[in-house]
Amino acid sequence: MKRWLPIVGGISLNLALGSLYAWSVFVLPLEKEFGWNRAQTSWVYTIAIVCFAATFIVAGKIQDAKGPRLCAFLGALLVGGGFALSSLTTSVTFLYIAFGVIVGVGNGFGYSAPTPVASKWFPDRRGLAVGLMVGGYGAGSAIIGPMANALIADYGWRATFRILGAALFVMGMIGTVLLKNPPADYKAPAPAAATKKRPSVDIPTREMIRTPTFLALWLAYCLGTTAGQMMISQLVPFMRSVGLTAAEAAFAITIAAIGNAGGRILSGALSDSLGRLTTLKVMVVGSLLVMSALGMGIGQIAALYALVAAGYWCYGTQLSVFASTTADFYGTRHLGMNYGALFTAWGVAGIVGPFIAARVYQVTGSYAYAFYGAAGLALVAFFSLSMARPPLGAPSTLEPATATR
Numbered sequence: 001m002k003r004w005l006p007i008v009g010g011i012s013l014n015l016a017l018g019s020l021y022a023w024s025v026f027v028l029p030l031e032k033e034f035g036w037n038r039a040q041t042s043w044v045y046t047i048a049i050v051c052f053a054a055t056f057i058v059a060g061k062i063q064d065a066k067g068p069r070l071c072a073f074l075g076a077l078l079v080g081g082g083f084a085l086s087s088l089t090t091s092v093t094f095l096y097i098a099f100g101v102i103v104g105v106g107n108g109f110g111y112s113a114p115t116p117v118a119s120k121w122f123p124d125r126r127g128l129a130v131g132l133m134v135g136g137y138g139a140g141s142a143i144i145g146p147m148a149n150a151l152i153a154d155y156g157w158r159a160t161f162r163i164l165g166a167a168l169f170v171m172g173m174i175g176t177v178l179l180k181n182p183p184a185d186y187k188a189p190a191p192a193a194a195t196k197k198r199p200s201v202d203i204p205t206r207e208m209i210r211t212p213t214f215l216a217l218w219l220a221y222c223l224g225t226t227a228g229q230m231m232i233s234q235l236v237p238f239m240r241s242v243g244l245t246a247a248e249a250a251f252a253i254t255i256a257a258i259g260n261a262g263g264r265i266l267s268g269a270l271s272d273s274l275g276r277l278t279t280l281k282v283m284v285v286g287s288l289l290v291m292s293a294l295g296m297g298i299g300q301i302a303a304l305y306a307l308v309a310a311g312y313w314c315y316g317t318q319l320s321v322f323a324s325t326t327a328d329f330y331g332t333r334h335l336g337m338n339y340g341a342l343f344t345a346w347g348v349a350g351i352v353g354p355f356i357a358a359r360v361y362q363v364t365g366s367y368a369y370a371f372y373g374a375a376g377l378a379l380v381a382f383f384s385l386s387m388a389r390p391p392l393g394a395p396s397t398l399e400p401a402t403a404t405r
Contacts, residue, residue, distance in 0.1 A: 003121040009178025010114030010133035013072055016079060016171035017110045018140020019164060020048060020103060021260070022253060024236040025148045028246075029157045030095070038237065040092050042358035045233045046351055047100030048107070053347020055108025060336030068113035068179040075110020076172020079103050084165030087158040110172060111137070113179055116335040119327040121182050126327060127276070131268020131320040135261040138316045142257030149250040201391060202331030205338050213329065214342070216388040221322050222345035222352075224284045224381035227291045227374035228315025229346075229353030231256070231308070238357075238367055242299050252308055259309035263316030268324060276325040280318060281385050287314040288378040295371035319346070329390055 027041045063071045082102035089095045114133040122129035144164065151160040208214050231238070235256060239249035263283070271279040290311040298304060326339045353374065360370040 003182065005178050006114075006117050006121055006180060007129060007132055009072075009175040010118060011136035011175075012171050013075065013110055013175025013179065014114060014133060014136030015140045015143065016168040016175070017075060017107050018137040018257075019079065019083070019144045019168055020045075020052075020107055021138070021141035021232055021257070022145040022148050023048070023099075024233065025145055025152065025250060025253065026157055026160075027237055028240070029152055030089075033157075034092070036092055037362070039358045039362055042233055042354045044092075044095055044100050046354045047096050048104035049229065049350025049354075050347055051101050051104030052107040052111070053344050053350065055105045056112055056343045056347075057337060057340035059109045059112035060338070060340030062109075063112045063116060063336035064334060067181055068117050069176055071109045072113040072172065072176040072179050075106050075108075075113070076169050076176055078106025079110060079172060080106075080165045080169025082106055082165070083161050083168060087161035087165070089158075110175075112336055112340065114175075115323045115327075115339060116332060117179055117181060119324070119332045119335055121186075123332075125269075125272060127272040127321065127324045128265070128269040130324045130327075131265040134320050134323065135264040135268075135316070138260030138264050138312070138319070139257050142254045142261065145253030145257065146250060149246075149253075201329075202333035203329075203338070203391065204334050205341050208330050208334075208338055209341055211391065213388045213391065216384050217322065217325065217329075218342060218345045220280070220284070220381040220384040220388070221318065221342060222348050222381075223377040223384070224280070224287065224318050225315060225346050225349040226353040226356075226377050227287045227311065227371075228318070229349045230357045230370060230374050231311055231315070231353075233354035234357045234361070234367065235308070237361075239304070241361075241367070242297075242304070244301065244304075248301060252305065255305045256308050256312040259312035260316035262309075263313035264320040267313070267317035268320035271321045271324060276321050276328060277385055277388055279321050280325070281382055283314040283317040283321075284378045284381045284385065287311060288375045288382075290314065291371045291375040291378065295368045295375065297366075297368060 023045050030036060031038070031041055059071050082098055085098035085102060086095060089098065115130055118129040118133045119126055148160050148164060151163060155163075235252055236249045239252045240246070244252070267279055267283065290307050293307055294311070298307065322342065323339055326342055327335050330338045356373055357367055357370045361367055
């Protein structure tokens with residue numbers, strides 16, 4: 001049971017960090033009070049994503065050298081403090097710094113801690129363990145989104161930022177206390193027979209980034225998550241644009257979070273048996289279909305909720321399975337920095353997705369062409385994944401045992 005306590009800690013920390021996904025709840029209140037346009041408010045989320053991804057590389061190196069607790073503490077402090085500072089906003093530039101930079105950097109430090117811990121404690125069930133931890137991130141918006149919406153209605157957006165800041169810091173500190181690496185003599189339960197066919201490997205980052213497989217994974221990760229980043233940054237405004245009420249649009253955040261968390265946990269577990277690359281290919285095709293359907297202008301509320309859940313499921317799966325794939329392909333010794341290097345692809349998607357969505361909406365008054373564009377990018381991601389091959393020495397659970405590499 002001792003190895004499950006770090007999982008609890010990782011979930012608690014990621015629930016706090018996942019508040020970033022509830023950003024869209026604040027978009028309309030801020031635009032109404034300050035008169036900002038959609039492009040201006042979209043940059044808040046984009047800056048946060050860029051700072052998140054950029055910091056993740058540095059944080060990953062620190063995590064590899066010092067362990068998870070320092071990074072977890074910095075994540076809790078910066079995310080909670082960034083939310084509290086956002087309550088003092090008087091200009092969009094201040095918000096870019098308070099929420100975009102500080103919350104984004106906090107996410108980079110905090111998010112670097114759980115995945116390596118899960119991978120080291122659970123080499124036998126890595127997909128499930130990583131999925132549970134990062135599933136907390138996806139589920140965060142299910143709790144924080146509706147809570148923030150209700151608090152804004154009762155107390156205003158400034159008080160909501162302060163209340164959430166305090167709550168997120170406490171949740172992050174719980175994670176900090178519980179997260180720790182296994183001892184040097186730790187022996188995990190024996191893995192399934194299929195995983196013993198190849199020895200494990202530990203490839204340094206400088207060698208990893210030179211491999212064709214890393215480039216294929218990076219491109220697939222970037223293009224495959226563009227659709228999810230697009231939906232996250234514009235979910236509530238999009239739902240309002242097709243006729244949903246404020247309450248119905250806010251409830252879409254809960255639906256999205258269920259899909260996001262479900263994809264991370266269940267697809268992560270599924271990848272232990274189905275194979276990492278196969279699971280990822282299925283999900284980027286699913287993303288293609290979802291974005292194409294959204295582009296067609298479906299207005300029925302149940303169908304919209306179903307598409308949102310499916311789209312976030314595909315997106316959440318990628319956040320889980322790409323992390324497990326990195327551990328399987330390149331080992332756990334340098335996992336913090338290795339996954340940080342791959343995670344820059346998600347950061348680029350965080351720029352591309354929101355920018356395309358906001359720009360297309362500003363020009364056309366609709367998100368349709370943005371969604372079609374995301375579908376096309378998902379198709380390219382599928383072909384990129386088809387080019388990826390596990391390095392010599394990687395566990396054979398990455399793909400069905402009959403595969404040859």
